[in-house]
Amino acid sequence: MxxxxxxxxxxxxxxxxxxxxxxxxxxxxxxxxxxxxxxxxxxxxxxxxxxxxxxxxxxxxxxxxxxxxxxxxxxxxxxxPMPWEGIRRTLEEQYGDLERHFREVETRPFASASMGQVHRAVTHAGETLVLKVQYPxxxxxxxxxxxxxxxxxxxxxxxxxxxxxxxxxxxxxxxxxxxELDYHAEANALARYRQRYAHLEGLLIPAPLPELSGPRVLAMRYVAGTPLRELEQADDATCQRVAATLADWLTEELFTHGELHADPHAGNFAVTADGRLVIYDLGAVIPVPEVHLRAMMQLLDATLAGDPMAMDDALRRLGGRQGQGAPLALYRESAEAVAPLFEPGPQDFSDVRVHRRLRDLTPKVWAAMDRLQPPADVLLLSRTLNGHYWNLVRLGARLDMHARTRPLLEWARR
Known part of the structure; x- marks a missing residue:
């Protein structure tokens, strides 16, 4: 029922x-x-x-x-949040007697999300952990x-x-x-990402605790931070450091390791008191084939050149727009909206003029959907990159995207 x-x-x-x-x-x-x-x-x-x-x-x-x-x-x-009774049952299925493992488990969740919620716990040794508990x-x-x-x-x-x-x-x-239901996979991703990005001093990823984790409970060391959505009061220098770290990490993720953190909503990120970017959730990590990366950079290259025919060709190679009647005027307008973010020198992601042009473009893109036909197998990748873009907007990032993308565009031309 x-x-x-x-x-x-x-x-x-x-x-x-x-x-x-x-x-x-x-x-x-x-x-x-x-x-x-x-x-x-x-x-x-x-x-x-x-x-x-x-x-x-x-x-x-x-x-x-x-x-x-x-x-x-x-x-x-x-x-x-889900009532504590249901969460407690899941924890007891994992640990048995909670008091044997923990001095305290907070009944009010530290965070409440779609697939589970997070509770702080303190071990008998005095260490503070977080327990990510999957909903029953x-x-x-x-x-x-x-x-x-x-x-x-x-x-x-x-x-x-x-x-x-x-x-x-x-x-x-x-x-x-x-x-995202596979907490073992998330624990492995946390360990992999901690090792892989240890050289990025501005990035912090909580350590998983395999001995306390199971199929529906993921235990991690607690890392305190201010959620990205609540960072409005932070000083500009901190915001710029965090934005640069986010951009560096995403670039390395994609072009060195062929993976992407695919859940970019701001609740999954925070900033520590000393200005480091924290990634709390690695439940959604997707592989990104080199062929998709190369095709997307070729599309960006054609966009920055303002060449609608080359844009149409790149979209076809990416797997989209199989029909006839390319909307060349829409390609030109898209190029004019995107190009300012890639001009030489630092570009301000909080520039409302750029957002306005992108927002005004959206209904035209939907109206032309039957002709554009974006490839379904890269829609998640595109959505994810869009989410990370808006995190840079929230940070008021000023990044030299021209310098950042130039070597990537040269790689895609080869």
Whole structure:
């Protein structure tokens, strides 16, 4: 009965969301604030994969109506925690008698997210840890939610997106969400990333504790920090150091190791008192094949050259735009919007003029979706890079992207 009730609620939220977007798509009015409030209330209670997908969508700051984006962003920082009784049962399944392992476990979560929540604990030796606890029954919930997601994604046909691309996008999202249930994989990713990026002095990744971890509980050493979303009061020098660290790490991740942290919402990052960037969550790490990197850099190269025909050719090589009728005017407008970020010298990511041009471009991109047909197998990569871009915006980053990308563009030309 509970499963049927969850399915009905998800279907209702999906239908309401789809209806609002379709009304907007065809010239009608939609109350985005009311929709956002309904989604926040419903998904915050339901949690699980549906809430995770809403958090993913909330990162598309340039895509969503502002009122809707603001409400969905609350899911990244204000989600209602699950009652302690259910979390305690999961901890007892892992540890047995909690008092044998811990002097104290805080019943109020340190953080509450879509797939689990985090509780501070203190060992008998006095060390403070965090326990990331997966919500009970999540594996079963996941498959039911994915079935509803597949139904909701059929609305994409209203945008003339072929079913084969919608299916490919669904499989990519499903694989990513299933991977987040594997806490052993996340523990391995934490250990791998700590070793791999130890030379980046401005980066800090919590140490996993395998002896206290299991399939549904991940134990890590506690690292205190100010969440990225709450960094508005930090001094500019700190923000610039953190932004440079974030950009250096992402570049090395992609072009040296062929991987990418694929959950860039601001709640997964913090800044320590001494100005180091903390990465709390490595539950979603995706491989990035060199062929995709090379094709994306070739697309950027053509964009910066302002060459719409070369942009169209690069998009085809990336796997998109298989049909006829390339929107050359849209390519030109896209190039004009993106190019200022890559001019020589430090560019200000907080420049509202750049954001305005990108935001104004979004409805035109959606209107041309049937001609652009972006490749489904790089949509997660594109969404992730977009999320990291908005983290740089929040930091007010001033980065010389011209100097940073020049060697990468030369590599892609070879």
């Amino acid at each position: 509970r499963e049927r009730g969850r399915t009905r609620r998800l279907f209702g939220l999906g239908a309401r969301t789809g209806g609002a977007f379709l009304r907007s798509r065809f010239g009608g009015e939609a109350d985005w604030r009311a929709l956002g409030e309904a989604l926040f209330d419903g998904l915050s209670e339901l949690k699980g994969p549906a809430m995770k997908l809403a958090q993913i969508v909330a990162q598309w700051d340039d895509l969503l109506p502002p009122d809707l984006a603001e409400e969905l962003a609350r899911l990244q920082r204000q989600a209602e 029954g999540l594996a079963e919930i996941l498959e039911g939610d994915l079935a509803q997601l597949r139904r909701i994604m059929r609305l994409g046909r209203w945008l003339k997106v072929p079913q084969v691309r919608l299916d490919a996008l669904f499989e990519e999202l499903a694989a990513s969400l299933r991977g």
